Amino acid sequence: MxxxxxxxxxxxxxxxxxxxxxxxxxxxxxxxxxxxxxxxxxxxxxxxxxxxxxxxxxxxxxxxxxxxxxxxxxxxxxxxxxxxxxxxxxxxxxxxxxxxxxxxxxxxxxxxxxxxxxxxxxxxxxxxxxxxxxxxxxxxxxxxxxxxxxxxxxxxxxxxxxxxxxxxxxxxxxxxxxxxxxxxxxxxxxxxxxxxxxxxxxxxxxxxxxxxxxxxxxxxxxxxxxxxxxxxxxxxxxxxxxxxxxxxxxxxxxxxxxxxxxxxxxxxxxGGNDAGIVLPDADPQAIAEGLFWGAFINTGQTCAALKRLYVHDSIYEDVVSALGQLAEQVPMGVGLDEENVLGPLQNEQQFDIVSRLVEDAKRNGGRVVAGGSPAAELGELFYRTTIVADVADGVALVDEEQFGPALPVIRYSDVEDAIARANGLEAGLGASVWSSDRDAARKVAQRLQAGTVWINSHGGVHPMIPFGGxxxxxxxxxxxxxxxxxxxxxxxxxx
Incomplete structure (x- = not known):
């Protein structure tokens, strides 16, 4: 566990x-x-x-x-x-x-x-x-x-x-x-x-x-x-x-x-609105599954899920593409069906929140890489696993906790700016840093305002490791x- x-x-x-x-x-x-x-x-x-x-x-x-x-x-x-x-x-x-x-x-x-x-x-x-x-x-x-x-x-x-x-x-x-x-x-x-x-x-x-x-x-x-x-x-x-x-x-x-x-x-x-920062030396393919499950565990309905992802400009498109491919591949459906690993939103209120935030992101220039709409063919409360690129701070999908299957990916070019933006919201439950250089990641992690900062993972909990916001x-x-x-x-x- x-x-x-x-x-x-x-x-x-x-x-x-x-x-x-x-x-x-x-x-x-x-x-x-x-x-x-x-x-x-x-x-x-x-x-x-x-x-x-x-x-x-x-x-x-x-x-x-x-x-x-x-x-x-x-x-x-x-x-x-x-x-x-x-x-x-x-x-x-x-x-x-x-x-x-x-x-x-x-x-x-x-x-x-x-x-x-x-x-x-x-x-x-x-x-x-x-x-x-x-x-x-x-x-x-x-x-x-x-x-x-x-x-x-x-x-x-x-x-x-x-x-x-x-x-x-x-x-x-x-x-x-x-x-x-x-x-x-x-x-x-x-x-x-x-x-x-x-x-x-x-x-x-x-x-x-x-x-x-x-x-x-x-x-x-x-x-x-x-x-x-x-x-x-x-x-x-x-x-x-x-x-x-x-x-x-x-x-x-x-x-x-x-x-x-x-x-x-x-x-x-x-509540949490956890930020992840991907440093320019990270390997997009190596971190893709970790990023995906950090964001979409329990179909995104987790307090300490990855909810906004800041990616350096030099590898931005590679990370976005890798996440989009996973979002299209991971099976979603009724929970008692053994092949599924993602499910619906739990209630109508949360379904409406996710729908509203994604539609607002589209209106504000967000590029839907995967998903972006309800999956009505699966059931009333299903929403497709969604990756939205080319959004920025100030857009509701970034600033508000979506608590559902929609991840905004934000481009940055200066790590100091990424740290400031990650720290810019009221929430401070978790955060993560993704890098091939653990020492460099730790230096960034120590500057993030969060109760837990994970390195090259997000959201993992252990019964002996203290957890709080x-x-x-x-x-x-x-x-x-x-x-x-x-x-x-x-x-x-x-x-």
């Missing part, structure tokens, strides 16, 4: 599906998981397959009163959960990871249908596997007391204790994986967690929670599904001690305002030791 942008020849992308991937057993287990999360007393709302627009299940629509009850139950359960100690909590997280592995194909099918990402490539099976990997890493990561002074007269240690109740508010693009990014460290440190999934993709998250809860004590991990009013209440709830949110910068600002009342600690992973992309770190500290309260023992 160290890199979500594998080459098309990587076995993780092209490997055979499990033997029963299209058989009755997988479908039956999928139905059984969906039955677990269906509203027990009627009500709720239909959730549609992103690709086919057919109803795949019903999700609960819970009230603010039900959320309040969930928080109260989580608060009551927290002291006993913390008292189990790190070793026992880690054992249970490892058991939960085993349960996820056992249900991985059914979970992958649910998230493929609900979110739209195909089973293969860096898609739904990848996401299900990542959930288990992040749980295991959180269980195995050691957070030792830190001796800050020991001079013979004073001995002071810094230790980390549970915060209390964590409110986890997730997005729709990687619904299960990002939920686990929030859940795993929080549980590991002795917190209880109330999860509010996106109203667009609740089924996969609720199914995942039901699998994890097969091994956890009651009320340690609770999911509450519903509209945005639940997220607002969770962020401002007086008994929530920590809020973890992944989503838009605008919503992140509202959560900051809400937290003024309860003084909840925050980890915010907000700067500027309008939020604050706080996830993953590894720093991720455990982020869901804990530091305490100094002096004496």
């Amino acid at each position: 160290s890199d979500p942008t594998p080459a098309l020849t990587d076995p993780a992308v092209d490997g055979d599906a499990p033997a029963d991937a299209t058989g009755a057993s997988s479908a039956q287990e999928e139905d059984a998981l969906l039955d677990r999360v269906r509203p027990v007393a009627g009500g709720g709302r239909d959730i549609k397959d992103a690709a086919t627009r057919q109803v795949i299940g019903r999700a609960p629509e819970q009230s603010v009163a039900e959320l309040d009850d969930a928080v109260a139950r989580a608060k009551a359960a927290q002291p006993a959960w913390e008292a189990l100690g790190h070793e026992e909590r880690s054992r249970l997280l490892l058991a939960a990871a085993d349960r996820i592995d056992a249900s991985a194909e059914a979970l992958a099918r649910i998230v493929s249908r609900e979110q739209g990402k195909p089973l293969n490539g860096p898609g739904a099976r990848f996401e299900a596997g990542g959930c288990a990997a992040w749980l295991r890493t959180a269980a195995a990561t050691v957070l030792e007391p830190e001796v800050v002074v020991d001079d013979g007269e004073v001995h002071a240690e810094l230790i980390y204790k549970a915060v209390g109740v964590v409110g986890a508010i997730g997005p729709w693009n990687w619904p299960m994986l990002i939920a686990v990014w929030q859940i795993a460290p929080a549980l590991r440190m002795g917190n209880t967690v109330v999860v509010k999934p996106s109203e667009y993709t609740p089924l996969s998250v609720l199914a995942l929670l039901s699998v994890i809860n097969e091994v956890l004590p009651a009320d340690v991990l609770i999911g509450v599904a519903g509209g945005r009013e639940l997220g607002a209440r969770l962020a401002s709830h007086p008994d929530i001690d920590k809020v973890m949110f992944t989503g838009s910068t605008a919503t992140g600002r509202k959560i900051i305002e809400s937290s003024a009342g309860n003084l909840a600690r925050l980890t915010l992973e907000l 700067v500027k309008g992309s939020g604050y706080g770190l996830e993953f590894g030791v720093e991720g455990l500290k982020a869901v804990a309260v530091p305490q100094v023992i002096n004496g």
Whole structure:
């Protein structure tokens, strides 16, 4: 799980599906998981397959009163959960990871249908596997007391204790994986967690929670599904001690305002508009697949995807041509079809955003090298994989986060200008530098205003490497030791 942008020849992308991937057993287990999360007393709302627009299940629509009850139950359960100690909590997280592995194909099918990402490539099976990997890493990561002074007269240690109740508010693009990014460290440190999934993709998250809860004590991990009013209440709830949110910068600002009342600690992973800079010594053919998957993983619906690409004038046309060829070749379609590795936009709102930005780029002189229009023959929310050349800063496709399958490629001649333009927007989640000279790339990377800068790749995450944004992309770190500290309260023992 160290890199979500594998080459098309990587076995993780092209490997055979499990033997029963299209058989009755997988479908039956999928139905059984969906039955677990269906509203027990009627009500709720239909959730549609992103690709086919057919109803795949019903999700609960819970009230603010039900959320309040969930928080109260989580608060009551927290002291006993913390008292189990790190070793026992880690054992249970490892058991939960085993349960996820056992249900991985059914979970992958649910998230493929609900979110739209195909089973293969860096898609739904990848996401299900990542959930288990992040749980295991959180269980195995050691957070030792830190001796800050020991001079013979004073001995002071810094230790980390549970915060209390964590409110986890997730997005729709990687619904299960990002939920686990929030859940795993929080549980590991002795917190209880109330999860509010996106109203667009609740089924996969609720199914995942039901699998994890097969091994956890009651009320340690609770999911509450519903509209945005639940997220607002969770962020401002007086008994929530920590809020973890992944989503838009605008919503992140509202959560900051809400937290003024309860003084909840925050980890915010907000919107990104990641820039990539291709230096003149790069080999266009060698970097083409890395650029492509950096931009188009999950059909571009990834916060830390490559969203604007600055290419030196001397190799500009070669890079544009290589990207255009890949965009035309990589198969797109319904996620349950084994050959596809790109899918639809997840929802109508995002489809409209991508369409608007591409049309605006055309009006402003953008040259469509590949794609550039809806793929209506595939389904309602499909948009062709799109490369737009000859655009510049100030065009909406460059300045706004498209969060979809459309990459603007911007020409530059002076690297100082490229750095300034890359740093010119509010977003600061990720960035990348592409070069045959790693030392030269590192010098450029250190000048980019982003939480993570990748060299000759883009968007790869690892459960032990801290991840977080700067500027309008939020604050706080996830993953590894720093991720455990982020869901804990530091305490100094002096004496």
